[in-house]
Amino acid sequence: MRKNNGDKRELILQAAKKVFAENGYHQSSITQIASVAGIGDGTIYNYFQNKEHILQTLFHETIYNQFVPGLQQALEPYQDARFMLLEIVRYHFHFFQSDPEAARVIQIESRQSIQRVREAMRPGIRSYARIIDATINQGMEQQLFVSDIPVRVSRKMIFGTLDEIVTNWVLSSKDYSLLTSVEPAFRLLLNALTNTNKNPFRNE
Amino acid sequence: MRKNNGDKRELILQAAKKVFAENGYHQSSITQIASVAGIGDGTIYNYFQNKEHILQTLFHETIYNQFVPGLQQALEPYQDARFMLLEIVRYHFHFFQSDPEAARVIQIESRQSIQRVREAMRPGIRSYARIIDATINQGMEQQLFVSDIPVRVSRKMIFGTLDEIVTNWVLSSKDYSLLTSVEPAFRLLLNALTNTNKNPFRNE
């Protein structure tokens, strides 16, 4: 049956997420994951080629199959690039707040020095980047956003800002809601993208 | 003579930086580091308690003893918070561009899931944060920066943006200069801190 198969694969991924979130990738063992999943060590190798592959899959599924589609759906109703930007901020914070274990794994383990691991994230990150880029472009077309800044740089600012805020939250005691950062973060980013200062060093 | 002592410690740190930058902390062995340093494995333990301690020292020396003092000095001539912000952007990119190995280690290995490693970075990161915060505060006092955004959030935007740009560069083929990002990044950040969209969704 295909169903069982899928179930167990998911079971392993959930267990791995929990274990990786608690101890970090390198400090986690296959035995721990199997134990949390309630299965035998060997069974894991029926679903994943090796330990690294679990992490890769975890990244891919989380970002490419969950985060990005959810974001696309969330953005659908909006036309105005400013509303879209707000939704990006809100969705980003909401997503990681609602799955702190995923947040931890993504934020902390994502910068693995193992090339293959990083490559597994690329498709998801790219998709996310494309969405942000599209939003920025749309804002420029709508003459809402500045057009003299390379989209690439604006996107890095947006992603970097959101990423930094989430990382800080993940490493904190998490006793505050990420959502309180939606408003100030959005206002900053909108400011950044909204051009009113022709001369940056003007003395009025 | 004690002279050798200081030299050898530095020698090990430089070797470790190179090796960690190439393979990542967990994929690097003491033997590799010793080999690059041209010394015996055991010698390393005359200067560092263990492998982790090398990484900790590398972080601390780079950020706390090099990056931060250099930044403080670079900011001295400036009074206007906008010029200070520009200098922060320039200095940040310049620093990591001029030491790509340090950049790689800092950007990639800094988010270690090992608590002790992260704690070794804290003093340096904190000092950096204080400098950014002071700059933002000064800008608000000079009535150059918006004052309705929590400093904490603005700082995370600044740091997150710079960090994201450096990380992308580090992971790229590095065939472009980080310094080309100074201008657009600065303009974005300045916009963020100076624009005042009383009504963010106004239709003028």
Add this chain to the structure above:
Amino acid sequence: MRKNNGDKRELILQAAKKVFAENGYHQSSITQIASVAGIGDGTIYNYFQNKEHILQTLFHETIYNQFVPGLQQALEPYQDARFMLLEIVRYHFHFFQSDPEAARVIQIESRQSIQRVREAMRPGIRSYARIIDATINQGMEQQLFVSDIPVRVSRKMIFGTLDEIVTNWVLSSKDYSLLTSVEPAFRLLLNALTNTNKNPFRNE
């Protein structure tokens, strides 16, 4: 099947006994033991926490689970404390003669300066001491043995004498039978416990 489990544990203990007997504990490596056992190094750690634990187990099993129960059984038929003493002497020599490797490990490695190792022997040594003490007490009750010597001292004489004879044999080329010492040792010990020199320095 669990059958292999028991077998392999015993296999390791036997291999360790042989290797320890040949080289001594500190000069023996896990790889040697595994090699003699015909298994992989790692397998040992499925059955023992560490190298020290193997030695501890070896002591405990040999003395507490083999030596002492065998002695108890051997003493059962006897009532007269003198016959019991004889049996103790005979059994002690017989036991170590029939397992020279165990003898060597016990005699040589038992006085480990590692506290934990010595503590592993305590239960066995204590049981043996209780048996000797009981025999001495019985002999005194039967008015066969002198009663003006603390049992503790008599016991140390008995054990010390037997131990010294075995150690000498273990360290010798073992080209003589330990059993030839049964008679003279027994006669000495019996003399010690039965003679009454009211005035030790009398000149008759």
Add this chain to the structure above:
Amino acid sequence: MRKNNGDKRELILQAAKKVFAENGYHQSSITQIASVAGIGDGTIYNYFQNKEHILQTLFHETIYNQFVPGLQQALEPYQDARFMLLEIVRYHFHFFQSDPEAARVIQIESRQSIQRVREAMRPGIRSYARIIDATINQGMEQQLFVSDIPVRVSRKMIFGTLDEIVTNWVLSSKDYSLLTSVEPAFRLLLNALTNTNKNPFRNE
């Protein structure tokens, strides 16, 4: 100067005795010994070939150069083998009681599984054995001791008994005086060697 030489050699031996007594031979390092001696690590190698040689020397000097000569002197005044036996018991206990560190090293580390270490003890042990043997023989000549027991066995009993009592004391909290064992131990040993029981299993 020869004097300095001798002083430093002795200094090292005293430091080693203290360190070995505390941690045991294998758990002690050259650096520890040098540190206690207040000298450099390398200096030790001007006086001893290696770590093992220190232990060997310690044994030899203690037993061959101190214990045995002192015993010979202590026995000089006596003619009667019984008095000599008493003096052996007293001297043995007195010697180790007055130097507990030496006692610990001798009792615990003497049964090293390293062949060379044991061989270093032989001359001293042999001299001691010869003294005991001579005493027993003298007692037999004086018709005070039984003559139907091999001297070798009697000697092992004497040595084994004394050794066992000292070892127990060394491993105890040492809160009792070894000298309280002089009388009972001597009486036991004298009993053992004094022939009055023609038939060991007589029922009177």
Add this chain to the structure above:
DNA sequence: CATGAATGAGTATTCATTCAT
């Protein structure tokens, strides 16, 4: 003679992966 920094051989232990059942 004295030093102690440098050395590198030696080893216990871990753990991802395999495979017989």
Add this chain to the structure above:
DNA sequence: TATGAATGAATACTCATTCAT
């Protein structure tokens, strides 16, 4: 498919010994 016992490669760390100063 599922298992988990068996594996053995990989490696951080120790410490006796050396030798340039």
